[in-house]
Amino acid sequence: MSNTTSEQHVRSRSVGSLESQQGDNLPLRFAHVVLVFTALCLLTFLSTLETTIVSTAAPAIASSLGGLDRLSWMANAYMLSSTIGLPVIGRLSDTFGRLPVVLAAGIVFMGGNALCGAAQSMTMLIIARAVAGIGGGCFGALNFIITCDISSLRLRSIFQGLAAAVFAISSIVGPLLGGVFADDLGWRWSFYFNLPFGIVALLILCIWLRLPPPTGSTREKLKQIDYMGSFLITSATVCLLLATSWGGDAYAWSSPVVIILFVASAVLTAAFWYVEFRIAVDPIMPRRLFRRCNVGISFLHHLLFGIPYIVTIFYMPVWFQVVRGDSATRSGMKMLPLILSSSLVSVAVSGIISLTGHIVPLIALGSMGLTVSMSLLGTLSATSSETTEILYMVLSGVSAGIVIQPMLFSAQLATHKKDIGVTTTLLVFFRYIGSIIGISICSAVFNNVIVDRIHKNLPDISEDQLESIRSDISTISSQPDDVRIGIINSFVDALNTTLFICALFPAIMVILCLAMDRERIKFTKKSKGKKAEAASETKMDTEDERSASTMASGMQEICRDNQTRLSDEVCVLGMAAACTEVDTNDESSDESECGGSEEVALHRSLG
Incomplete structure (x- = not known):
């Protein structure tokens, strides 16, 4: 009888906690939330900008410092170091607190950029870029994590949509700023300009980012790593x-x-x-994360999504330069439809989630759109119109914008609040790994196919001539007409094959959606005020203690009635299990809660 009462009570308490979602306990006022979010987006913008700003400043840097043969490592060092810290940054922020970690990342990022600006050799610049990447790579994930801590569930989707747009916009602005600095102010300002903006952002966070610090001494926290x-x-x-x-x-x-x-x-x-x-x-990737269906599938979704998205961004500018004969600047401008449509739709989808509460259907819709758009891009030919190219790229950008936020939101809703930091950083990490795998697979396919097609279309071409073309695509326009046409046709065949292969990965994402719990977030107003909720929680705690006491007394009676058959140790173990049963049930009910702070009830409907 007592067991039934306890189960009913635990179930009602779980529902009550879902209804509250800490809606009355948001750590910051709305004005402060906006300030903190703006500072985080500014840091994210600066860190993402550093991945592309050197592309147009590279010639000036090589002329000043030398080391032209190591110029590619100037970009690779930053991207490598910004990726390797992602798996651990979430756990560190859980252990030491959000503010200390973001401040440490900011100091490392700005210190690395200061060293980049003062570099006197290419070796020093590469090392400084690696240092800056360690700090800069943390901002994107920390932006999403802190947004979950300080914003309501409804606002979170909008804020995260805006943060995703920051990534896309910075990739457009980066090359333009790099060219301006290199031509007018000097290439060193490509790194120095981060310092004043970064300092302002960190000061805002120091003043207004007030979150409860994790408990425990520094020694205990170090032991948890x-x-x-x-x-x-x-x-x-x-x-x-x-x-x-x-x-x-x-x-x-x-x-x-x-x-x-x-x-x-x-x-x-x-x-x-x-x-x-x-x-x-205290593992970096707790096993419990992978036991939750939507979290594990979201990891796979981010891994698969990174492949077609990065391949489109990487290869379409090359398409415009080789097939259309466009300059590097013009090919970059032609990428605007893809990037802008992705950014705008990502923000719009965040609003749709807030209004409808649907997540999984959006992931399936966007994945199907990516499959179709990659297939359509794979049908482009040298005779395709520019309008057709833009339409296909817009479809790809819209599809990508549809899935970006729901993928992130699905995992966060299925995760206990204490694991949101780890989950968010792992999502970003898996997307980076997907991009790396995508470039590797598609580069191998593209290079093999284009070499094979060139040898078929131009059997008399020499290996030296082929290597010269592959190392510098600008030489294609200066080739004789028959050679140029043969190379362009070979390039079209290679890229078509690569894009068709990329269409398989979002198709797998659609299939994975069938295995997900179809979560729907229903935003409702609470009928209880703060005092009523506090009284309710106090009553629940009292009932917990009463229930535990009753169950322990019952176990004592059983032990006394069976002393001839039970040892004292068994009695003690039985009493301990009875006393902790309610706590265990409470913990398991807590595990079913989603992290976040909103006056909402999260209703999950399966099927």
């Missing part, structure tokens, strides 16, 4: 990034160096999963 897991996942990521960066460029894909790096990455990854699931006390 998963050092072995951090080392293994960082090493595995470095090996994977080096293999994909060197493969097909510094080394052939079949070279021993690249193969060893891929094998090392696989072995280190397997060791990491063993440590996380078997050894680590």
